[in-house]
Amino acid sequence: MSIAADAPLNLVAREGRKRFGGSLLPMSTKAKPAGMLISFEGSEGSGKSTQISRLAAQLERKGREVIATREPGGTEIGEQIRGIIVHNSKGDEMCPETELLLFTAARAQLVREVIAPALLRGAIVLSDRYLDSSTVYQGIARNLAPGPVNEINRFAVGTVMPDLTVVIDVPTEVSLARIRQRASGLPDRMERQNIEFYTKVREGYLLLAKQWPDRVVVIDGTLPPDAIDKRIWTEVQKRLA
Ligand code: TYD
Numbered sequence: 001m002s003i004a005a006d007a008p009l010n011l012v013a014r015e016g017r018k019r020f021g022g023s024l025l026p027m028s029t030k031a032k033p034a035g036m037l038i039s040f041e042g043s044e045g046s047g048k049s050t051q052i053s054r055l056a057a058q059l060e061r062k063g064r065e066v067i068a069t070r071e072p073g074g075t076e077i078g079e080q081i082r083g084i085i086v087h088n089s090k091g092d093e094m095c096p097e098t099e100l101l102l103f104t105a106a107r108a109q110l111v112r113e114v115i116a117p118a119l120l121r122g123a124i125v126l127s128d129r130y131l132d133s134s135t136v137y138q139g140i141a142r143n144l145a146p147g148p149v150n151e152i153n154r155f156a157v158g159t160v161m162p163d164l165t166v167v168i169d170v171p172t173e174v175s176l177a178r179i180r181q182r183a184s185g186l187p188d189r190m191e192r193q194n195i196e197f198y199t200k201v202r203e204g205y206l207l208l209a210k211q212w213p214d215r216v217v218v219i220d221g222t223l224p225p226d227a228i229d230k231r232i233w234t235e236v237q238k239r240l241a
Contacts (some may be wrong), residue, residue, distance in 0.1 A: 035119030045178025198203035
């Protein structure tokens with residue numbers, strides 16, 4: 001679990017205490033497994049949700065508590081923010097700065113309401129997207145300056161950083177073809193972006209993996225699901241307490 005002992009942890013501790021009736025660490029730390037945050041990243045149609053369900057089942061078979069969540073959303077407030085970003089009829093007029101602040105606002109709520117309390121009680125949290133999505137989509141693909149994007153991201157998550165980030169990498173054409181095949185009808189606002197945008201997204205993730213080789217692992221999303229499964233499981237096992 002990546003919660004360090006500084007100011008943001010105090011906030012997390014306060015939130016945790018509120019939710020668990022005053023006993024933040026009710027059990028001896030020896031008896032409790034360490035919490036772990038695993039984020040899944042990649043462009044649309046990369047197959048993140050299939051892999052999250054598979055990993056959740058595998059971890060539960062091992063007796064671990066698993067919390068699966070998604071961004072934007074995962075809380076009532078976050079889901080309302082998601083509606084503004086993804087399905088707003090005026091959405092195409094939204095500027096990248098607003099987009100960044102809305103995504104990170106939803107994330108700030110998710111961290112304090114769901115993720116941090118779960119980590120504190122030793123659960124494994126699987127998040128469908130996390131702060132790297134803002135770095136890549138708003139920073140790299142929408143060209144916002146990296147300094148402010150990183151700072152706003154850090155402000156939103158405090159010290160709750162992923163222990164592992166799985167990037168499921170698929171060629172841009174594959175990703176776009178999968179978006180078009182989705183049964184849900186018309187593409188949403190984010191999905192209407194062009195090929196150049198998704199190429200930047202893909203390259204952005206590969207860049208992050210180079211920058212954070214211990215945390216960010218890239219997996220070829222064109223492999224059969226079982227092979228992807230296996231690779232993810234190897235990475236998770238390396239980090240399990
Ligand atoms: P969603 O329908 O959840 O797509 P996916 O299944 O691919 O995750 O929509 C989320 C969209 O929002 C997706 O296009 C990625 C984008 N996004 C950002 O641009 N920045 C962010 O910080 C996050 C979390 C998502």
